[in-house]
Amino acid sequence: MMRSLYSGVSGMQNHQTRMDVLGNNIANVNTTGFKRGRVNFQDLLSQQMSGAARPTDELGGVNPKEVGLGMNVASIDTIHTQGSLQTTGIQTDIAIQGNGFFVMKSGEKTYFTRAGTFGVDSEGTLVNPANGMRVQGWQAQDVDGQFILNTSAQTEDLSIPVGQKISARATTSVNYACNLDKRLPEIPEGASRADVINSTWATSFKIYDDFGEEHQLEVSFTRVPGTQNQWQATALVDPQNADATATRVGVGTTDGTANTFIVNFDNFGKLAGIQDSAGNASAAAGQVVIQASFNVTGANADETGAPRRQTFNINLGEIGSTVNTVTQFAERSSTKAYEQDGYTMGYLENFKIDQSGTITGVYSNGANRTLGQIALAGFANQGGLEKAGENTYMQSNNSGVANVSVSGVAGKGKLIAGALEMSNVDLTEQFTDLIVTQRGFQASSKTIQTSDTLLDTVLNLKR
Numbered sequence: 001m002m003r004s005l006y007s008g009v010s011g012m013q014n015h016q017t018r019m020d021v022l023g024n025n026i027a028n029v030n031t032t033g034f035k036r037g038r039v040n041f042q043d044l045l046s047q048q049m050s051g052a053a054r055p056t057d058e059l060g061g062v063n064p065k066e067v068g069l070g071m072n073v074a075s076i077d078t079i080h081t082q083g084s085l086q087t088t089g090i091q092t093d094i095a096i097q098g099n100g101f102f103v104m105k106s107g108e109k110t111y112f113t114r115a116g117t118f119g120v121d122s123e124g125t126l127v128n129p130a131n132g133m134r135v136q137g138w139q140a141q142d143v144d145g146q147f148i149l150n151t152s153a154q155t156e157d158l159s160i161p162v163g164q165k166i167s168a169r170a171t172t173s174v175n176y177a178c179n180l181d182k183r184l185p186e187i188p189e190g191a192s193r194a195d196v197i198n199s200t201w202a203t204s205f206k207i208y209d210d211f212g213e214e215h216q217l218e219v220s221f222t223r224v225p226g227t228q229n230q231w232q233a234t235a236l237v238d239p240q241n242a243d244a245t246a247t248r249v250g251v252g253t254t255d256g257t258a259n260t261f262i263v264n265f266d267n268f269g270k271l272a273g274i275q276d277s278a279g280n281a282s283a284a285a286g287q288v289v290i291q292a293s294f295n296v297t298g299a300n301a302d303e304t305g306a307p308r309r310q311t312f313n314i315n316l317g318e319i320g321s322t323v324n325t326v327t328q329f330a331e332r333s334s335t336k337a338y339e340q341d342g343y344t345m346g347y348l349e350n351f352k353i354d355q356s357g358t359i360t361g362v363y364s365n366g367a368n369r370t371l372g373q374i375a376l377a378g379f380a381n382q383g384g385l386e387k388a389g390e391n392t393y394m395q396s397n398n399s400g401v402a403n404v405s406v407s408g409v410a411g412k413g414k415l416i417a418g419a420l421e422m423s424n425v426d427l428t429e430q431f432t433d434l435i436v437t438q439r440g441f442q443a444s445s446k447t448i449q450t451s452d453t454l455l456d457t458v459l460n461l462k463r
Contacts, residue, residue, distance in 0.1 A: 010070030011444025033115030098413015168212025171342030208342035
């Protein structure tokens with residue numbers, strides 16, 4: 001008789017635990033990155049009244065007689081299914097689509113979270129503004145002017161120094177493309193054939209010196225008289241001040257050479273090579289590059305007292321190619337410079353985060369520079385993580401060691417900037433579970449009430 005009382009008590013107690021978990025799920029239905037809990041029950045133990053008996057020649061087998069003594073909570077699982085993504089338009093809000101956790105630091109303690117509600121503090125550090133925890137990743141390092149991410153190193157705090165000054169960078173390469181018209185234009189009235197043959201196609205493009213001062217690079221192409229597939233190119237930096245800049249070009253050198261070179265095309269209209277005024281020719285294959293130099297006005301003279309000269313490459317494209325290469329087809333001339341790598345001094349005005357978690361700074365001078373990359377952590381058993389409050393988790397003995405790397409590696413998902421992951425709580429499911437839990441609690445209470453009535457009957461036998 002007493003056993004049924006305690007079975008009912010265990011049912012009420014553990015259904016109350018399930019109700020607590022359901023209440024927490026419902027309370028966090030709008031909590032960013034929240035993962036719902038689930039309660040599993042199991043029977044507690046059973047009292048054996050008689051054991052099992054094996055079959056004999058005369059009788060069959062007999063099953064054991066056992067009376068259950070209640071139930072308890074088998075586990076409370078955290079269900080790490082994907083939550084829906086909500087667009088916010090805030091560039092520091094980041095959602096994880098797929099597996100993985102953001103790595104956060106509070107002093108020397110490491111936490112993990114799915115909630116990507118981040119912001120930048122007064123020092124430019126990427127943090128969770130609700131608790132000040134710092135987002136971990138890899139800061140880009142300046143290596144000979146190139147900003148490199150070493151994602152095999154230890155993670156560190158990520159900094160986005162909005163307003164930071166970036167130094168000016170001198171142009172080192174100018175790339176040309178498109179076409180020089182193979183056709184001879186019609187002879188205008190009063191002009192000669194020589195005038196048409198020697199007609200020029202000129203291009204201009206902005207370049208920069210070490211101070212970030214802007215200069216005008218002009219390259220003009222003139223068909224070589226008496227030839228079919230040759231053009232003479234003339235390069236000038238700041239044509240209005242050509243004597244001071246003293247532009248020189250050459251293959252592999254600009255020492256003692258003039259500012260002109262010959263561009264050769266094959267019979268298919270493709271680039272075949274170049275030759276400078278000193279007779280130096282480009283290689284028979286690969287990229288065709290002419291080196292150019294000019295005097296930087298306003299700069300200190302070198303050790304010999306000569307004006308300081310700046311050198312850069314003019315890249316005409318690849319021999320035999322038609323992609324981003326100067327060509328000679330029977331089509332209107334359109335050859336122009338389309339890219340150069342110099343810029344003036346600028347300030348960090350904005351930044352963007354791509355799907356790999358790479359943070360790219362956007363500067364006022366139009367330059368883009370890699371600032372860092374956000375790290376993601378994965379676990380062999382993410383259900384084994386311990387909840388640490390404030391939407392965070394901690395590593396436990398059964399979660400496995402955190403595998404920290406970039407997104408897309410070892411099963412980790414991708415990052416979506418300008419969005420947040422919503423809670424994965426389904427209210428329909430939770431309300432249904434509330435009903436089932438309520439009925440289980442009521443049924444357990446009825447067990448106690450009925451057992452009490454039976455005990456009362458036994459006590460009244462003596463009356």
